[in-house]
């Protein structure tokens with residue numbers, strides 16, 4: 001069933017487990033994520049991100065994702081990740097996404113608050129939820145994840161959440177997007193302080209490449225939603241490599257890809273502890 005973020009994250013926060021957001025740029029990934037969630041009886045969040053649209057345009061992928069969410073026997077949030085522009089966030093809501101992230105974290109603080117507040121007002125009128133970001137989760141290609149001045153500050157997080165009315169908040173505590181070059185070090189003390197200061201659930205971006213203990217510690221210290229994408233792509237790459245080495249046909253490689261991605265989703269869900277919660 002199609003639900004919004006509040007309908008899955010309130011329970012996750014209360015029971016201290018994490019719900020995965022697995023971005024799905026095509027129907028192979030979509031099938032892998034939904035079928036694993038159903039097998040494990042886990043609530044799940046799927047969607048796509050603005051930077052991923054060149055690999056799967058919103059109008060093309062949204063009807064498939066939303067129909068799959070409605071048909072699913074577990075709660076599924078269809079979330080637009082890292083909305084960078086107002087127009088694309090509106091398009092996602094109009095297409096039926098039940099949640100959007102507006103990410104104005106790279107820009108000016110006051111502008112981020114004003115833009116996010118406006119999107120919250122509109123999204124709530126659709127019955128959709130909004131995730132915001134304060135502090136900035138950078139890219140693993142740069143050394144942003146070591147730049148502690150970009151980490152989320154407790155006071156700023158509280159002020160931002162209060163001023164915007166967001167339903168969930170992405171925090172910067174040492175993770176980065178993409179594949180890590182060196183082992184990230186998470187600021188769990190800061191995470192715990194933010195968790196104690198705010199009522200809303202917190203989100204960890206840049207989850208691919210973290211250790212199982214990193215996930216468990218983050219969830220124990222207040223994370224309710226974990227974003228995963230790179231690890232699904234790596235699983236897909238491995239399937240294509242294995243399939244080509246074995247001279248498998250296109251459709252057999254496609255099925256192998258779904259199988260490898262399913263294994264990766266399952267592994268993450270079991271670490272997050274979201275299985276058996278729907």
Ligand SMILES: [Zn+2]
Nearest residue numbers: 177205206227
């Ligand atoms: Zn992110």
